[in-house]
Structures are given as structure tokens and as C-alpha cells.
Amino acid sequence: MIAPSILSADFARLAEEAAAVHGADWLHVDVMDAHFVPNLTLGLPVVKALLKATDIPLDCHLMIEDPDRWAIGYAEAGAYNVTVHLEAAADPVQLAKNLRAAGAKAGLSIKPGTPIESCTDVLKHYDTLLVMSVEPGFGGQSFMAEVLDKVRTARRLVDSGHLNLIVEIDGGINEDTIAQAAEAGVDCFVAGSAIYDASDPGAAMAKLRALAAR
Ligand code: DX5
């Protein structure tokens, strides 16, 4: 699966930018609050507008403090998958239950420095695991290959039947890095600059999809 990240799109033309990646599995929406990460992007009103503007399921990645309070609104609005950060969540199990009860898939993300062992107990409550392969906050950073060990661990847990998760990776995914992520066992690849900085985002997405095929 490919999830183009609109962080690298033109925020004044979001409907057209979504249409440019027609056929994407998910559209990745980076919500940043200038507290959990040192950047500020967009919030629930823009997500609600995007939901009306595209049929692509929205994959909302909340890089915010207090997701226990704020994440539910994205699920209730109709986001397909709502991902919160383990590092910010006070009660990740209850949070996952609330997201699912509101009709969304529940996603859990971990920063590059957070070991997967810190969330293995709660992962059975989640539908997706988003492994960050850059420090969250900005697009266009370099891929951190060292996080692939976490992907391999997650892949083993899924393949052995211990967990039922979509393994997602986010940060620095491009034509040079996607194959190694696929090899490690990623199911869903987020890509921002590699798609939206290209002259033809749809073609860039198709190229990534072909390189990820495994
Ligand atoms: C970074 C965001 C990413 C970002 C990825 O904190 O979570 O989703 O858009 O951008 P690229 O693909 O350019 O690294």
C-alpha cells in the first residue's frame, strides 16, 4: 500500500493534490501542534474539508500532545485510520478502544528512538503500527535505516499470528529506500516529498508501488 503524504503538497490546492494521486490506498495527513513536534500544520477543520473533497481513505497521523483528548474527533469526522503517538498517549489501550468505537482503525506510532518493546503489550488493541523513519516534524528528511529492525520485529509478530497489524513506515521513503523497507516487511509506505515534489505525483506514486512490490 502507498499513502502519499500531503505535507509536501500545496496546501492551497488540497483537493487537486488529492486528485493527483488518484488510486492511492490512503492519503496521509500530518497533524502537528507545535508542541509534540516543532512544527504546526493543520487540524480537524481541514481534515473535514478533505473528507468532502476526496474518496481516498484518510490516514491521519497525529503528532500532537494529549491525543487521549483530541484524536476521537478525527475518528468521529470519518478518518479511516487515526494514528497517535505512544510517546504522547496517557492511556493507549483506552484510546484505541475509543477510536474503534467511533468507527476508525486505530494506529500507534513510535519515534525512531522508541523501542518496539515499549508497545508490544498494547499493540493487540491496534490495527496499524506506524514506524517513524525520521524524527517527526518535517518532510524531506533522510531515511533512518536503523529503524528497520523494529519493522522486522513487527513483521515476525504479525506473521507468527501474535498480532494482526498493518505495518506502516513514514519518513524518507523514496526510490532509493523503499525496497529495503519492503524487504524488512512494511505493508504501507508513506511518501511525501518523493511524490509531491515530483512533476507528476501520480507517476511517482506508481514507480514507488512497483519498487515496493514484494
Ligand atoms: C514527518 C511526517 C511525514 C512526512 C514524510 O513528520 O510524519 O509523514 O510527510 O515526508 P517525506 O516522505 O518527505 O520524508
Ligand code: ZN
Ligand atoms: Zn506522517
